[in-house]
Amino acid sequence: MLRVTSKLPLRARTIRRCNSTWNWSKESKEVGDGGTNPPAPPTSIQSQILSTCTSLHTSIMPLNSNLRGPLERQSDISTSLPFVFLVGNHSSGKSTFINHVLGRSIQTAGVAPTDDCFTIVTPGPTDVDQDGPAVIGDPDMGFGALRAFGPQLVHHTRLKVRKDTATEGFMMVDSPGMIDSPVTPDSLWSAGSGAAAAAAAGNTMDRGYDFEGVVRWFASRADVILLFFDPDKPGTTGETLSILVNSLGGMDHKLYIVLNKADKFRKIHDFARAYGSLCWNLSKVIGRKDLPRIYTMCVPTGPPGGGGGGG
Template sequence: MEEFANQIRDYYEDPLAALAKQFMFRRPPTVGELRRPAQVLLLGNHSSGKSTFVNHLLGDNVQNTGVAPTDDGFTIITHGATATERDGPAVVSNPDLPYEGLRYFGDQLVSHVRLKLRPAELLQRVTLIDSPGMIDEAKAENGRGFDFPGVVRWFAERADLVMVFFDPDKPGTTGETLQVFRESLAGIDHKMLIILNKVDQFQSLHDFARAYGALCWNLGKVIPRKDLPMIYNTFIPLPDKPKSRLPMEDFEKARNDLIGELRRAPTRRMDNQITQIQAYAERLRLHAMVINKAADKFKSIRARWRGFLLLLFGGLGAAAVGTGMVVALPGIGLAAVLAFSLIEYIILRRTKRRLISRFDQIFEHLHDQELLVRDRADDLRMMWEEISPRAREIAEKSGLQSFEKMSWHKREHLDELTNELIPQLRSKLHDAMRDSDAPAPALEQDRPATFPASEPRRPLVEGDRSAKPKRRTFF
């Protein structure tokens, strides 16, 4: 895996970092962000069992638990030789930690961030991020004092696995939960696991079926897919808790399967990094090519105007000298200054605004061939809609004249990276994973207690389920 990690870092360094700086695109991930352990983000309604799951994983009471909301901040739990804690300002200001980006959400968010170090074996390979329980009302900024959906999106984009917990009392019905699915988790369903927790509270299959169906109904409103993701149905065993009348064996296997997915997060991480660099490179390519085309056009128009004025007033000056009308030279010089000022401060500024307003047309022209392919057209337009506001803002503030022209070599290198090198790297990774694994077909007793969301009314606890083959961890 180190070979793939080094290759990804090399691609970021050349050509992506240089082009990002040249066209003022967002910076690529730092070395610290690329080298960090795998991250698992835990989301869910309050009292859905996130913190209890963390304590079960680590075999220690790391997080406070309770029926009422017990935590209103984000807790980053990672490995340390001794059990210590650090507050938010110390976390976001540490250059060795990959959380500097959180400071842009404001001091209120930073004060709600904590780092906990624990000497647990699992934390050597996986960092857990526990989040505040989601609440019923989705007011402006959720009454938290910071952009909660934005912060969730920030963590989710960087996580290698996102676990979303629901409980029987609130199966996906809170306003904040629905808002997070719409605004924060869109486009990352490939690394999201949905868990219906606390199934040991059910005393009958009827109660289980009602909660499961309600969860599927609510998820169907916020996940734009024909088939919803699989839902893990499980529980965390606690002492002195009343036992359910339902058979628990399959739900226990589902819990073990869920923990197995979490332990495979380091393997997911390399694949996620390739996905991340592919997305970064494609967006940088769109951003740079549109700005480069507009800047090239602007500089061409400016050069023509300057050439015209130079010829005009140079000719007038030469004529004045040739005819002995030297006294006219100051007037010609003043007229030249006024004309150059008119061109620079009025005509060229209007030209710049017109070119920036035509970014969409420039994008369509540059990618006219690719846009003929339907699937590719949808992806390109989605990416352009995502980055175009920022591209316009940068062009307006910096001026099109400030961008150095992209060389043919850089453009060819960028095209090769997005179209050939990164897809080849992903193919090599999958080959390496396949060669390293020789999993036997999953036995029936190893299958997880999960249910297809498209069939919410089937309250079965066994059968009709498929399991992912177990794979060895590569780190």
């Protein structure tokens, strides 16, 4: 009798467990697409798996940091806010565009090169300026990985927090205006994109840091990339063409080529000549028959955009 009574509760518990599992599977199939999809695991199991993975990741990170392992921190692969990245020739209108979009005079615009820094403009409760070491050392911003490009880049990076901007929820990153490099445009065009990469390889440190690598870093994390050209230099700057080939390759899905300052054209013939020159120059380095779409625009001058014509 003792043995019989001891087995009855065990069997009863087994039957109840089987019934519970069967009911869960049946309910999952009824909720799914006609019972064809496999049943989803209970929420408790999902939470347990997530908690276990998080615990393992947390325990591995100290060892990964000490050994410079392959795991990336979240701040190394994403930024605190999505951002628009602006690149292009000097005086092509990048800074003026930022001032116009944000509705405030934030960046200095001018005909000559006015800025040699990567400037991050982000919305905030108060107006604050931070230098490179401060912004790159802030783990919440997500720019810490730029430290690998050396102190020259760190000291040529800055953050501008501005309140009362016309848009919120995203950042805008302005880059130094690109200028003619020792690599002549004629040498790039005559030999194609392969020669562009080889010729520019020895000139990546002209600014004291790997400019092409930094542009690639920002571009890979940006949500939108705007490449600016202007009528005075429609694609004739060697550094711009080199950046297009070596730093922006493979990012066509978020790259927009802009021919700015369309209001400077007095005749349609002048516009056609500049547009055709830009298409011709781009065709020599893109390396495919189909050219990307080129957007033409102009920015209204005066307040609140903070003046026009520079960049």
